[in-house]
Amino acid sequence: MSATLARYQDIVGADVVSHLRQLAAPLAGMKVVHVNSTRTGGGVAEILHMLVPLKVELGLDARWEVITGDSLFYQCTKGFHNALQGTAVEITPAMIAAYEETNRKNAETLREVLQEADLVFIHDPQPAPLLGLCPTRRGKWVWRCHIDVSHPFRPVWKYLRRHVAAYDASIFSLASFAQPLPHPEYLIPPSIDPLTEKNMDLPEDEIRQVEERFGIDPERPMILQVSRFDRFKDPVGVIQAYRMAKRYIPRLQLVLAGGGASDDPEGEVVLAEVRAAAGDDPDAHVLLLPPDAHRTINALQRAADLVLQKSLREGFGLTVTEAMWKSKPVVGGNTGGIRLQVVNHHTGFLVNTPEGAAQRVRYLLSDRDRRVKMGEKAREFVRENFLLTRHLREYLTVMLAIVRGVDDRIEVA
Amino acid sequence: MSLPARDSGGDQPFAVKDCALAAIATGRRAHTLRELYDGVSATTPSSLYYHFWGGLLRPRFDDPEYNNDFAVWAFRDFHDETLAERLSVIDPTDYTDMEELRQEVLDTLEERLDEDPVVSWKRAESAFTFIRSQIVVLDTHTTITHPREMPEIVSAMSLGSVFYHFIDARRRPPIGINDFSAWIVGAFPEHTPLAERLAHLDPYFNRLAGLRRQLAGVLADYFGEAAS
Secondary structure, three states: OOHHHHHHHHHHOHHHHHHHHHHHHHHOOOEEEEEEOOOOOOHHHHHHHHHHHHHHHOOOEEEEEEOOOOHHHHHHHHHHHHHHOOOOOOOOHHHHHHHHHHHHHHHHHHHHHHHHOOEEEEEOOOOHHHHHHOOOOOOEEEEEEOOOOOOOOHHHHHHHHHHHOOOOEEEEOOHHHOOOOOOOEEEOOOOEOOOOOOOOOOOHHHHHHHHHHOOOOOOOOEEEEEOOOOHHHOHHHHHHHHHHHHOOOOOOEEEEEEEOOOOOOOHHHHHHHHHHHHOOOOOEEEEEEOOOOHHHHHHHHHHOOEEEEOOOOOOOOHHHHHHHHOOOOEEEEOOOOHHHHOOEOOOEEEEOOHHHHHHHHHHHHOOHHHHHHHHHHHHHHHHHHOEHHHHHHHHHHHHHHHHHOOOOEEEEO | OOOOOOOOOOOOOEEEEEEEEEEEEEEEEEOOHHHHHHHHHHOOHHHHHHHHHHHHHOOOOOOOOOOOHHHHHHHHOOOOHHHHHHHHOOOHHHOOOHHHHHHHHHHHHHHHHHHOHHHHHOOOOOOEEEEEEEEEEEEEEEEEOOHHHHHHHHHOOOHHHHHHHHHHHHHOOOOOOOHHHHHHHHHOHHHHHHHHHHHOOOOOOOOHHHHHHHHHHHHHHHHHHHHO
16 A cells, blocks of 8 residues: 555544545546646645645546636636625726636647546636637546635626536535536535645644744633635634633734735735734734745644634635644634534534624633533544545545446446 | 345345445525425435435534434524424434435425414525435445354445445335345345344434444344354
8 A cells, every 4th residue: 555545544544545445446547637726825726735646646647737827817816716705806808818818828738638638627717718728628527616606796607607617517615605507516525634734743842833933922822813814714803803802811812824825916915904903912913924834834723722714705614624633623704614614512613703703712712621622523523524535535436426427326347 | 023135135245335425516405494395395316315314424513413404404504493303303214215205304394384484484594405416336346255254344344335235225125124134134044133133223323433333243242142
C-alpha cells in the first residue's frame, strides 16, 4: 500500500481504505482532469492539492490544470462569485469580453488534454466556458460548483447558465445550493485532509511560539475567525460580537486571521475596513497571512478556546470543519454548509447576528467542561463525515455513476 | 419465524459485495406541509429510499431524536414536534414496498394537516430538499463458503458492504430479509437459528458501524455457543 493511504488508514480504519480501493478499481487508468483558476489560496485549491494525488495513488490517470488570466478576468469572476451568492453586481461588457477571451486563450493550451480526457471536472465559474471551446471532446464533463447558488443575482446566473447547462452533470456541495439544470446534479460536501500542515497534530511549543509571535496571551481566553477578508464572512460583525462579549469577559482576545487568494481582488478593500473597525484595541489582532501559512493557521486554531465562522453566506465553510477536527466548538453563521456541521448544543451554535454570536461566546467561555465535551463530539463528527476519505469515496462513486449509466442501480463487475 | 431463502442460495458461496450511494438533487423543494405532501406524492421511490436510509451512508449528524429526513426537517426547520414524533416512528423495515411506505408518510402528513389549521399555512425556516440516489454495487471478490467464516469476514467488512447486505437487501427478492439470513437458510438450513438471530437485529436505530459490531457479536456468540 502507498505511504499516504497507509497513513489515512491509521486515522479512519482499514475498511475505509479498502472500500476506496474497491471503488477505484473499475476506474483504473482513466484519464481525469480537474481545472480551476488558482493553485494557492481558498478551499478549492486546498481540496485539489489533496484529492488529485490520492486519485493517482488509487490508479487513476488524474491531473490538475489551472487557467490564468489578467486582473479584469479576476474582477469579472469575483463579480460572478458575489452575484452567485446573491449580490447585485454589475458585470460590464468589457469584463465579459475578458472572461471569454481568457477562456479562449487557456483553451488553446489545454484543448488537447481536455478533449482526450475520460472525465473533466471544471471547478466553479472561472473555467466554465472551456466545454464550449472543446468541440471534439470524447469524455464526460462535470461542472463542480463550490458556491451557494441558491439565490443568485439572476442576470449573472442567466449568463453563466448558458455555459454550464451543456455539461453532462454538475456537483454541488448541498442540495439547497443547486439551481435547476438539464442534467443530473450530484451532491458532495467537501472535506479536510487530516494529514496536511493545516490539520496535522502540532507540538505544544510550536503553538506557544505562534501565540508569542502575534502577541497573543496564552493565559487569557482567545476567540478566532479564520477566513478570507470578504464581506460575506462578516469580519466586522465578528468584531462587534467580540466587543459585546468583552464587556463581560474583559480579558478576552480576538484573532481575525485571513489570507488573500490570487483570484480575489476585493480582499484588500475589506481588510482595510476590518482594520478600521478593530481600531487600536491591542486585544483585537487582525492578521494578514500568506497563502501558505497553513501551520500558523493550524496553531491558531489549536490555541483558540472556540472558533467563530460568522458568515452571512457560505459555500461549505471548511474552516468550520478544520476547527471541529481540532476539537473546538464553533459559533457559526446560520447559513450554507455551516448548518450541516454545527448542531446546536452538540458541536457548537448557529447564530444570525453579532448579538447572538456574543451571547454564545459568553456561554461557551463560561464553562470549560462544556467546551471540551462539545469539542470532542465535533472531532468525532468530522472523523466520520468530513475527512478527505469520505470526499474521495463520493467522487469515485459519482464518477462510476456518470461513466456507467443513469439507472438507479448500477452493478459494476 | 419462517425465513425465505435466496433463490440462488442453494450451495452457492456467499459473494460479498460493496456499495456506495450517489446523491442527486431532484430540484424539488417544500417550504410548507402541503408542499411536502405534494413532494412525497410525486417523488421517486429512490428518493423515499434515500430519505429513510441514505443517512446511514452520507454525512449527517447522528440526530439523537429523529432518524429519517422528514422527521428531522419537521423538528429543525418546520418546528412541529408533534409531526416530527409521528414521522420518526415510521420504520421503513415494516414496509416491504416503497409505495406502502410512501402512503404511510402521506397519511401522517394529512392527519397533521387536518387536525391543526395553523400548520397548513405555516412556512418552514428552511425548505425540505428532495434528493434521490443511485446505488453503485461492486463485487469485492471475497466469498464466504460456510457461516463459520462469517465472524471474521463480517467484522472487517466495509460499511458499504454492511449497508448492501443488511439494508439494501430488504428491497431485493426475497423482499424484506437481509442477505446473510437468506443465504444461511438456503445453503445451511441447520443454521437457521443463526439466520433468525441476524434477522432480529434492528437496523433502523443504529449507525452502520454499530450494526457491524452487532452482527459480528451475534455471529461470535452463536459459534461460541456451538463450540462450548
